[in-house]
Amino acid sequence: MAGTILSVDDSKSIRQMVSFVLTNAHYQVIEAEDGLDALKKITPDVKLVLSDLNMPNMDGLELIKAIRANPDTKFLPVIMLTTESQDDKKQAGKAAGATGWIVKPFNPEQLIAVVRKILG
Amino acid sequence: MPKALSTQTLSQTAEVKHPWADLVAALERAVRNSEDNFLDLGMNLQKIQLASSHQQKKISATMGLFKGSEQSGILQKISAYVHGSQTRTSSAQLKAAELCQNLQKMIHLVDTFSRKCHSLERAGLLLHVIGTNTGIECARAAAMEATFKVVSQDTIALAEQIRTATDSLSDQTTRARNEQTATLQTANRNIEALRELSQSSNKTTDDAMVKVSELVDYSINMVNHANQLAGEITLGINRVVMGIQFHDNLRQRVEHINHALLELPEDLAALTSEEHCQNYLNVELQKAQLDQLVEELESLYHTQNQALAHIVEEIYRLQGRLGGMASEKHQNINENPVAELLSGIASLEQLNTDSQTLGQGIAASAARANEVAREMQQAIQSTFSIATQVKINALNAIIKAAKFGPMGESLQVLAQGMVGVSRDVRQLVNLFNDLLQQLAELTRNDLGEKNATQNADSLETLDVQQVFDQFAAELQQARSSCDELAQNLERETRGLVFIGELKETLAVQAAQLGVQLAELEPPDQDQLTSQRNQFGSQLYQRYTMDEERAVHRRILSAIPAAAITSAAPAVDDCLFFDDNEPAAATADPSLDFGEIELFDAPPQSNEPELWGAAPAPGTEAGIELFDTPAPSNQRQGGEIELFDSLETAAEGVSSENSAALAGDEKAGSIELFDPPAPVEAQPKIEHWDDFTSPADSAAQTSDAEAQDPPGQSLSPGAEDEPKKATEKEDFGDNIELF
Numbered sequence: 054m055a056g057t058i059l060s061v062d063d064s065k066s067i068r069q070m071v072s073f074v075l076t077n078a079h080y081q082v083i084e085a086e087d088g089l090d091a092l093k094k095i096t097p098d099v100k101l102v103l104s105d106l107n108m109p110n111m112d113g114l115e116l117i118k119a120i121r122a123n124p125d126t127k128f129l130p131v132i133m134l135t136t137e138s139q140d141d142k143k144q145a146g147k148a149a150g151a152t153g154w155i156v157k158p159f160n161p162e163q164l165i166a167v168v169r170k171i172l173g
Numbered sequence: 174m175p176k177a178l179s180t181q182t183l184s185q186t187a188e189v190k191h192p193w194a195d196l197v198a199a200l201e202r203a204v205r206n207s208e209d210n211f212l213d214l215g216m217n218l219q220k221i222q223l224a225s226s227h228q229q230k231k232i233s234a235t236m237g238l239f240k241g242s243e244q245s246g247i248l249q250k251i252s253a254y255v256h257g258s259q260t261r262t263s264s265a266q267l268k269a270a271e272l273c274q275n276l277q278k279m280i281h282l283v284d285t286f287s288r289k290c291h292s293l294e295r296a297g298l299l300l301h302v303i304g305t306n307t308g309i310e311c312a313r314a315a316a317m318e319a320t321f322k323v324v325s326q327d328t329i330a331l332a333e334q335i336r337t338a339t340d341s342l343s344d345q346t347t348r349a350r351n352e353q354t355a356t357l358q359t360a361n362r363n364i365e366a367l368r369e370l371s372q373s374s375n376k377t378t379d380d381a382m383v384k385v386s387e388l389v390d391y392s393i394n395m396v397n398h399a400n401q402l403a404g405e406i407t408l409g410i411n412r413v414v415m416g417i418q419f420h421d422n423l424r425q426r427v428e429h430i431n432h433a434l435l436e437l438p439e440d441l442a443a444l445t446s447e448e449h450c451q452n453y454l455n456v457e458l459q460k461a462q463l464d465q466l467v468e469e470l471e472s473l474y475h476t477q478n479q480a481l482a483h484i485v486e487e488i489y490r491l492q493g494r495l496g497g498m499a500s501e502k503h504q505n506i507n508e509n510p511v512a513e514l515l516s517g518i519a520s521l522e523q524l525n526t527d528s529q530t531l532g533q534g535i536a537a538s539a540a541r542a543n544e545v546a547r548e549m550q551q552a553i554q555s556t557f558s559i560a561t562q563v564k565i566n567a568l569n570a571i572i573k574a575a576k577f578g579p580m581g582e583s584l585q586v587l588a589q590g591m592v593g594v595s596r597d598v599r600q601l602v603n604l605f606n607d608l609l610q611q612l613a614e615l616t617r618n619d620l621g622e623k624n625a626t627q628n629a630d631s632l633e634t635l636d637v638q639q640v641f642d643q644f645a646a647e648l649q650q651a652r653s654s655c656d657e658l659a660q661n662l663e664r665e666t667r668g669l670v671f672i673g674e675l676k677e678t679l680a681v682q683a684a685q686l687g688v689q690l691a692e693l694e695p696p697d698q699d700q701l702t703s704q705r706n707q708f709g710s711q712l713y714q715r716y717t718m719d720e721e722r723a724v725h726r727r728i729l730s731a732i733p734a735a736a737i738t739s740a741a742p743a744v745d746d747c748l749f750f751d752d753n754e755p756a757a758a759t760a761d762p763s764l765d766f767g768e769i770e771l772f773d774a775p776p777q778s779n780e781p782e783l784w785g786a787a788p789a790p791g792t793e794a795g796i797e798l799f800d801t802p803a804p805s806n807q808r809q810g811g812e813i814e815l816f817d818s819l820e821t822a823a824e825g826v827s828s829e830n831s832a833a834l835a836g837d838e839k840a841g842s843i844e845l846f847d848p849p850a851p852v853e854a855q856p857k858i859e860h861w862d863d864f865t866s867p868a869d870s871a872a873q874t875s876d877a878e879a880q881d882p883p884g885q886s887l888s889p890g891a892e893d894e895p896k897k898a899t900e901k902e903d904f905g906d907n908i909e910l911f
Binding site: 062064065066067069070073074077107136138143147151152153154155156157158159160161162163166167170 | 208211212215216219223411414415416417418419420421422424425719904905907908909910911
């Protein structure tokens with residue numbers, strides 16, 4: 054396995070699509086429904102987080118801030134996978150500590166390329 | 174920006190029977206019920222995509238059967254073998270011709286030998302005559318009678334021996350000549366026949382090689398086409414899979430609609446005129462959004478149908494091409510180049526064998542001549558001995574004759590004659606030896622050729638046939654895969670009906686909303702128009718999705734211009750995402766979004782295409798990776814790089830500018846990801862103009878011209894546009910690495 058990726062999205066279809074794409078690219082994928090669920094599932098094996106922005110309970114920005122606030126996960130790459138494309142959203146994400154920004158719909162091959170770029 | 178409402182909140186809201194609760198619940202239910210269908214469709218299509226990708230790799234692998242590295246390809250092997258075989262055959266035939274020339278020389282030597290045998294015979298006869306004369310003289314010899322008699326008898330005996338030796342030599346000579354003459358005649362005939370067969374076989378084999386080469390070239394070209402086609406199929410399915418992500422978009426937009434509807438006041442009777450207008454505008458906006466969703470679902474249904482149908486067509490086209498390649502007959506139904514080639518190779522091998530056999534036969538004849546020469550050598554040696562003995566007898570006779578004085582003069586004369594004969598015979602013997610020496614030289618060369626075997630490279634014709642058989646089998650398997658792929662895609666196409674059903678459900682709800690909207694219409698139209706202008710500034714925080722903003726702008730665009738200008742907006746009140754408002758007029762710089770572009774604009778505002786289809790480069794929001802602070806072990810001096818550090822001639826961005834913007838001086842270390850295929854390369858999938866009526870195309874074109882260009886990302890300002898243009902180019906226009 055090339056690495057473990059945490060996919061965070063309140064949309065089951067997106068989660069499962071991300072999981073399918075990355076699993077076939079030989080990555081292990083863990084799914085979470087929102088930010089709170091994601092924080093429970095982050096382990097040292099997780100090397101990358103793909104997170105939606107708008108989610109119930111804890112949205113993507115709050116999740117990033119929580120991840121960055123934890124010394125154990127301070128440098129964990131987090132890529133936003135969202136329908137939001139406004140630059141102020143991107144800047145907010147970047148300021149919160151996001152590693153990248155993918156606007157949906159995503160191209161599966163491009164997603165794999167980005168993940169490989171991040172994880173090596 | 175409103176947070177997404179949880180299902181629990183909506184359910185609770187529905188239980189208190191808000192005026193819009195039933196509609197909200199129906200919308201939520203419709204979206205929720207469709208999720209599994211979208212999910213199944215997406216998963217199945219991705220599995221089909223994997224199968225298509227696998228098929229593409231297998232088709233590519235078939236090329237390896239022919240296109241090996243350097244000499245490992247089958248064509249190279251065949252060509253090398255055929256060429257080598259032809260060369261060996263030609264060489265063997267040339268050698269046989271040389272052997273025949275040697276045979277000719279041997280025959281000439283043997284003829285010379287034969288003539289000299291006649292001379293020997295004459296010498297023998299002369300000696301016999303001398304002996305006879307000596308016998309006659311002995312009658313007159315008186316006291317020398319005995320001596321004369323002995324000399325005569327000895328001389329006659331020696332003459333007989335010479336005759337015997339001569340007869341033997343003649344027989345051997347005749348035998349050798351006859352055999353070599355026969356061998357030469359046979360060899361010449363065979364050489365001529367083999368030469369004609371070689372020419373014919375070489376031509377046949379060369380022709381077959383050409384045909385096989387053409388077949389292989391044709392097959393490789395077809396494999397390349399099939400490979401490309403298979404790649405296009407995979408890409409097409411990939412785009413359809415992206416379209417499946419529409420459900421997430423749909424879900425969020427319905428959530429926003431539901432949230433907006435549930436925020437509306439329950440008691441309409443208590444509303445003021447202004448609040449009534451506000452309420453109406455809210456419902457109007459949600460109705461417009463719902464209508465938009467219905468249209469997009471309709472478009473999605475049709476475009477997905479068309480896309481899948483097109484992909485199925487492409488698959489069947491690929492299958493047809495593969496079928497053409499699987500057969501070895503590509504030009505003439507009766508031709509079988511591979512079988513012809515194998516037959517030609519077999520005939521070459523036979524020719525080679527026959528040529529070598531011919532040469533060996535000639536060499537065997539020379540070996541037999543060598544044996545005869547050895548026998549002749551013995552006869553010649555005995556003749557030499559005889560000659561020597563004749564000389565000795567002659568000398569003895571001379572000595573004895575000298576003792577008898579004048580009476581011995583006749584014997585001396587006869588003895589001198591014997592000495593002469595002896596000399597002549599010995600000279601002949603020397604000549605015979607010389608001839609035998611030459612003959613031995615010739616036979617030695619021929620025997621050397623007999624022993625020189627050529628080890629030929631072997632070509633298992635069975636391997637050649639197996640390669641072509643394997644090629645045909647691989648292609649047949651690929652054809653079968655095409656059937657399975659097409660059937661699976663057709664099944665998924667039939668399964669798209671749920672999108673139409675979802676559309677109908679939403680259309681019913683939109684119609685109901687429309688009825689209720691008509692009931693809500695306020696009487697004061699001027700007040701309504703006035704409030705419409707201010708509506709956007711109050712709601713911009715809610716509508717963060719491009720589609721929602723686009724719907725509102727369309728509503729605004731339907732307002733008469735006079736109505737807009739008559740209501741002077743306050744400085745802080747701007748039209749919802751007003752593109753024309755100068756930046757200085759806005760209190761909050763973050764509200765100045767500059768040129769606003771639609772993200773995946775609705776189909777009617779663009780050329781009809783798959784929802785979520787990969788946009789043309791540089792036109793839409795994309796993927797960005799930010800320069801996030803990372804531990805030193807993860808990031809080394811710009812290891813994660815921004816796309817704006819890359820220079821492209823098309824974009825015309827200077828490396829200085831991009832580096833300054835990115836804060837990163839390293840450039841060009843990111844591998845370019847294969848961008849989506851340009852429109853012109855795949856017109857049948859990228860643009861759906863082909864599948865729309867001309868009237869629709871014209872309407873869509875005019876809509877596109879009236880509105881903003883589709884799918885371009887938000888740009889905070891002109892100075893940042895080069896950055897955006899280059900940031901997105903590697904992974905796609907919707908991806909950015911910070």
